[in-house]
Amino acid sequence: MAVTFIHGTEISDPSFAVTATRLLKRAFTRHVGIDADDALVIRPAHWAPALQEIEDRLHERSFGPPSRSLFRLLDSWSTRLNAGRADAIWPFLVTIGWRRLPWVSRPNYAVLRWAVTHFVGDAIAYQITRGDRSLYDEVHGYVARTLHELADESGNDAPLCVVAHSLGTVVASNYFYDLQVQYANGGRNLVAPSVMDCMRQTPLERGETLALLYTLGCPLGLWTMSLPDFGTPLTMPAPKLHKHHPGMHHEWTNFQDPDDPIAYPLRPLSDAYQQQVTGDREVSVAPWWAGWTPVAHWWYWNDPHVITPIARSLARVWREANGITGGP
Numbered sequence: 001m002a003v004t005f006i007h008g009t010e011i012s013d014p015s016f017a018v019t020a021t022r023l024l025k026r027a028f029t030r031h032v033g034i035d036a037d038d039a040l041v042i043r044p045a046h047w048a049p050a051l052q053e054i055e056d057r058l059h060e061r062s063f064g065p066p067s068r069s070l071f072r073l074l075d076s077w078s079t080r081l082n083a084g085r086a087d088a089i090w091p092f093l094v095t096i097g098w099r100r101l102p103w104v105s106r107p108n109y110a111v112l113r114w115a116v117t118h119f120v121g122d123a124i125a126y127q128i129t130r131g132d133r134s135l136y137d138e139v140h141g142y143v144a145r146t147l148h149e150l151a152d153e154s155g156n157d158a159p160l161c162v163v164a165h166s167l168g169t170v171v172a173s174n175y176f177y178d179l180q181v182q183y184a185n186g187g188r189n190l191v192a193p194s195v196m197d198c199m200r201q202t203p204l205e206r207g208e209t210l211a212l213l214y215t216l217g218c219p220l221g222l223w224t225m226s227l228p229d230f231g232t233p234l235t236m237p238a239p240k241l242h243k244h245h246p247g248m249h250h251e252w253t254n255f256q257d258p259d260d261p262i263a264y265p266l267r268p269l270s271d272a273y274q275q276q277v278t279g280d281r282e283v284s285v286a287p288w289w290a291g292w293t294p295v296a297h298w299w300y301w302n303d304p305h306v307i308t309p310i311a312r313s314l315a316r317v318w319r320e321a322n323g324i325t326g327g328p
Helices: 018-032 049-063 067-082 086-095 110-126 134-154 167-182 271-276 294-298 304-321
Strands: 002-006 160-165 210-216 251-256 279-282
Touching (some): 018 304, 049 067, 067 086, 067 110, 110 134, 134 167
Parallel strands (some): 160 210, 251 279
16 A cells, blocks of 8 residues: 655655654554555655745845744754654744844744744745746645655555645645546646656556545645635545445545644535545544643644554555455
């Protein structure tokens, strides 16, 4: 099976999914009884470099070149936090409300502005505008190259599992929706030539084997507010999944912590979302001292309440793909 993690905002480290991968492999091995390395090919889609340069330019023009070291330090704290290091939250909690930092010129609230740049600025930069879609396509190019690697290593028609977090859920939704429209009968050309150049015409890379989709801390509800009735979701399972894997289990589960202000349920958005989303699943993530606060948004794929059910479904699909009956 092929598995990819698609990250959200404030990710600068390509090893962002190391902890999540370790937890997923451990839980999968526990459910199947074989080494996960013999059954799964896992590759994270690290698309942050597509936006890094424009973020750096914004920070330097706003705060001056000396600010670069501060923002690199904040990125390092964020990297540790996304890797499941709970202690990394404390520097943010201590500094985010500071109005002035002695080594950073105006404007004020530099740490808070760093967070706004990532959570709001990344979302704005990723959108297609009337005059330009280059960053949208560049982000999708990173996803396409990841799926290309997965097809090479797991097989051209291997079942695909996508685990996406935060803005990454929007990236995943857009990416696979564009593919489904592109390759439908009488479809429209939604995938840019630069993205097509990163692909081969394999079922996995065309999104035809997408069987499992997990959205964590998902802001799609906000993202689709400008669309009539919240827009049209991608189709789950992929329309051609059962051509390649007849009768295979599929699901789209949306994990949300009720204390996460960025996460929204999907099924209540419209009848179309009710048909495509298997379920909105409430979970409580993060350590007890942080799980009741908005910072729960960072913890999803480093928490057993999320990883264990994903591993259980992966185990089921792997058995079906290999003709093995039984198991939990």
